[in-house]
Amino acid sequence: MKQRAMWAAVLVVGLAMAGCGSATGTGSSSSGSADKLVVWDWKSGEPSAAAYIEKAKADFGKKHPDVTVEFVAQPFDQYYTLLGAAIQSGKGPDVILFNGGGQIRDRVDALAPLDEYVAEDEQRLAGWEAFAKDGKIYAAPVTLQGHPIYYNKALYEQAGLDPASPATTWSEFVADCAAITKATGAKCFALGNKEGAGIQFWLSALASGVLTAQEYDDWIAGKRDWNSPNVKRIFQLWQEAGEAGLNNDGANSTAMFNDSFAIFQSAKAAHIIGLMSDVGHWKDFNEFLTADKLGVMDAPVVTAGTTPSLPYDGGIGYGVAKWTKDPKVAADLVRSLTSTDALTAFYAEAGAIAADTTIDVSQAGPAVATLVAEIETGKPAPHVALSSKTLDLMGRLSQQLLSGSVTVDEVVKQLAASDQAG
Amino acid sequence: MSRIPLGRWVVAVPMSLLALATIYPLLFTVNVAMKTRREYILDRFSLAGDLRWENITTAWTSVGMGRYFANSVLVVTCSVVLLLLFGSMAGFALSQLRFRGSSALFLGCLAGLFVPFQVIMVPLARIMADGGLIDTYPGLVLVYVAQFLPFTVFLMTSYYKTIPPDIVDAARIDGNSVYGVYRRIMLPLGTPALLSVGILNALFCWNDVLMSLVMMPSADHRTLMVGVTSLRGQYSNDIPTFASGVLIAAIPVLVVYLFLQRQIADGVAAGSTKG
Numbered sequence: 001m002k003q004r005a006m007w008a009a010v011l012v013v014g015l016a017m018a019g020c021g022s023a024t025g026t027g028s029s030s031s032g033s034a035d036k037l038v039v040w041d042w043k044s045g046e047p048s049a050a051a052y053i054e055k056a057k058a059d060f061g062k063k064h065p066d067v068t069v070e071f072v073a074q075p076f077d078q079y080y081t082l083l084g085a086a087i088q089s090g091k092g093p094d095v096i097l098f099n100g101g102g103q104i105r106d107r108v109d110a111l112a113p114l115d116e117y118v119a120e121d122e123q124r125l126a127g128w129e130a131f132a133k134d135g136k137i138y139a140a141p142v143t144l145q146g147h148p149i150y151y152n153k154a155l156y157e158q159a160g161l162d163p164a165s166p167a168t169t170w171s172e173f174v175a176d177c178a179a180i181t182k183a184t185g186a187k188c189f190a191l192g193n194k195e196g197a198g199i200q201f202w203l204s205a206l207a208s209g210v211l212t213a214q215e216y217d218d219w220i221a222g223k224r225d226w227n228s229p230n231v232k233r234i235f236q237l238w239q240e241a242g243e244a245g246l247n248n249d250g251a252n253s254t255a256m257f258n259d260s261f262a263i264f265q266s267a268k269a270a271h272i273i274g275l276m277s278d279v280g281h282w283k284d285f286n287e288f289l290t291a292d293k294l295g296v297m298d299a300p301v302v303t304a305g306t307t308p309s310l311p312y313d314g315g316i317g318y319g320v321a322k323w324t325k326d327p328k329v330a331a332d333l334v335r336s337l338t339s340t341d342a343l344t345a346f347y348a349e350a351g352a353i354a355a356d357t358t359i360d361v362s363q364a365g366p367a368v369a370t371l372v373a374e375i376e377t378g379k380p381a382p383h384v385a386l387s388s389k390t391l392d393l394m395g396r397l398s399q400q401l402l403s404g405s406v407t408v409d410e411v412v413k414q415l416a417a418s419d420q421a422g
Numbered sequence: 423m424s425r426i427p428l429g430r431w432v433v434a435v436p437m438s439l440l441a442l443a444t445i446y447p448l449l450f451t452v453n454v455a456m457k458t459r460r461e462y463i464l465d466r467f468s469l470a471g472d473l474r475w476e477n478i479t480t481a482w483t484s485v486g487m488g489r490y491f492a493n494s495v496l497v498v499t500c501s502v503v504l505l506l507l508f509g510s511m512a513g514f515a516l517s518q519l520r521f522r523g524s525s526a527l528f529l530g531c532l533a534g535l536f537v538p539f540q541v542i543m544v545p546l547a548r549i550m551a552d553g554g555l556i557d558t559y560p561g562l563v564l565v566y567v568a569q570f571l572p573f574t575v576f577l578m579t580s581y582y583k584t585i586p587p588d589i590v591d592a593a594r595i596d597g598n599s600v601y602g603v604y605r606r607i608m609l610p611l612g613t614p615a616l617l618s619v620g621i622l623n624a625l626f627c628w629n630d631v632l633m634s635l636v637m638m639p640s641a642d643h644r645t646l647m648v649g650v651t652s653l654r655g656q657y658s659n660d661i662p663t664f665a666s667g668v669l670i671a672a673i674p675v676l677v678v679y680l681f682l683q684r685q686i687a688d689g690v691a692a693g694s695t696k697g
Contacts (some may be wrong), residue, residue, distance in 0.1 A: 088544045
């Protein structure tokens with residue numbers, strides 16, 4: 001009886017494997033298919049991106065009715081690991097979604113330059129720099145990502161402050177925070193630094209009010225003077241804010257994604273350095289605070305004579321793999337994915353600040369209007385200019401600064417060494 | 423009213439606390455799955471207002487979990503059957519048959535336990551791609567068998583070592599071939615260990631994300647755990663839907679644990695004692 005069962009099991013495996021074999025395909029990687037394009041991203045599976053994907057597909061279908069497009073939404077946690085494996089094996093998707101900055105620049109060897117295909121879009125779209133290396137463009141921007149300071153106007157009103165005139169200097173800002181906390185119990189900042197990402201947002205959001213214009217531009221250009229008093233000041237402010245109780249309790253053990261955003265959404269903090277796209281942005285906050293009660297403010301001036309600006313870069317963008325059969329067709333899909341119609345849907349449904357500067361955002365509320373108005377004068381975010389190694393170190397040191405176990409001088413010394421090592 | 427001895431309390435209280443600490447994350451996940459996104463953001467620790475099943479439905483339908491579930495069942499079944507077959511054969515040979523180099527062979531098998539998948543991931547992906555096995559069910563089954571066979575061989579060898587060699591000798595005297603001994607004697611005697619190892623391997627394969635993700639990158643061939651992880655975008659903040667997906671994926675595992683916990687415990691302890 002038992003023998004029969006065992007042989008039956010073996011037979012089942014054999015049959016199953018035979019069935020398995022017949023179900024094979026090349027679904028995930030066309031790598032040379034002329035009539036199919038495979039796209040990898042981490043967005044297309046989200047309900048809020050459905051309209052965007054549909055519009056992009058429709059636009060591409062008009063140009064290439066004989067080419068099918070398959071979107072494969074990969075989990076973001078493992079996205080770049082999976083992509084690395086695909087690149088190493090030389091078989092993978094034709095079109096790939098990337099974060100701007102280091103993630104794409106580290107992988108340009110596997111990508112086709114898009115300059116000749118996207119020339120027409122260069123004026124319409126913003127944020128190209130984040131997807132370029134050595135003067136060549138490797139992806140077309142879909143969204144812009146930045147770090148505005150959002151504030152809750154309702155809490156300002158409860159504290160007797162004018163929500164239309166948020167503080168313009170650091171001392172005024174701290175005074176306003178004290179008034180808000182006294183009147184409402186809400187903290188000044190919602191901060192999540194469990195991942196060490198809070199300091200990145202802090203650096204980028206406040207830098208334009210602390211660094212001189214020259215220092216800022218030098219920083220972005222790679223000429224960073226870590227011993228400058230103004231650079232030190234940014235880290236001192238971080239430490240002082242923690243010591244003065246401006247942040248929510250347990251900031252070092254609070255996850256930025258998405259616990260710190262929840263603190264702001266539930267009116268337990270008056271301000272947050274958030275994002276422009278993806279999450280922790282105006283659309284998320286509008287849902288809880290209402291559009292009329294959500295404000296965006298410039299960085300408070302710390303160093304006299306500085307002009308605050310919006311820190312932003314290209315957020316995410318689609319590139320074309322080197323191994324694709326016809327780069328022109330794949331680039332056409334990228335162009336469809338960055339078309340005005342598609343990006344308008346992405347902005348409307350997902351709340352992304354799209355890279356397309358021609359999209360009308362007048363109906364989205366005052367916060368979006370402020371953000372879009374500031375794009376023209378905005379500058380690249382300072383933390384994006386740093387290597388991932390330096391960012392990791394900065395995250396760890398920022399936690400120690402908040403807990404009081406390291407000095408600002410020691411922090412900038414270590415960061416300078418890491419930054420110079422490259 | 424009879425008084426409970428103090429000694430009982432000393433054991434019962436810490437054990438109860440431990441049980442509570444263990445079950446709390448599961449209860450928390452169930453509670454979150456029943457909430458709206460708004461409820462969760464405003465107060466994640468509050469009890470759900472109503473029993474809402476729509477998050478479960480959304481999680482099931484939005485990423486095609488039915489298909490992923492079937493994929494997982496297929497791949498796990500194939501993998502476990504092959505693991506038990508090869509593992510029991512190797513375990514029998516390494517524990518009961520005397521041949522030159524058996525110890526070295528056993529150590530070689532054990533060495534596989536110390537190689538994390540991350541180390542071999544990229545070259546393996548390349549080999550599988552060259553062999554046309556990437557994004558195929560047999561390819562993933564092959565990877566699972568290769569990855570978990572050392573563990574299976576180790577446990578089966580340990581278990582079969584507890585069986586007196588006289589039984590094998592007697593069976594050989596009765597005219598059985600080596601294969602006959604394996605089939606008629608060792609397989610029936612090894613049933614408890616096979617059951618335990620089978621359950622553990624099923625759990626390993628079912629819970630795997632990374633191997634499945636690398637070997638099955640297309641949407642159609644995904645396993646359930648990869649399907650669950652794909653519910654999250656880069657910063658997706660619909661935690662109730664994600665929690666629902668986690669619950670769907672965890673239910674089979676929970677059922678296995680509930681009904682076969684003794685076999686799991688026996689499997690972990692297999693071969694640790696004589697007799």
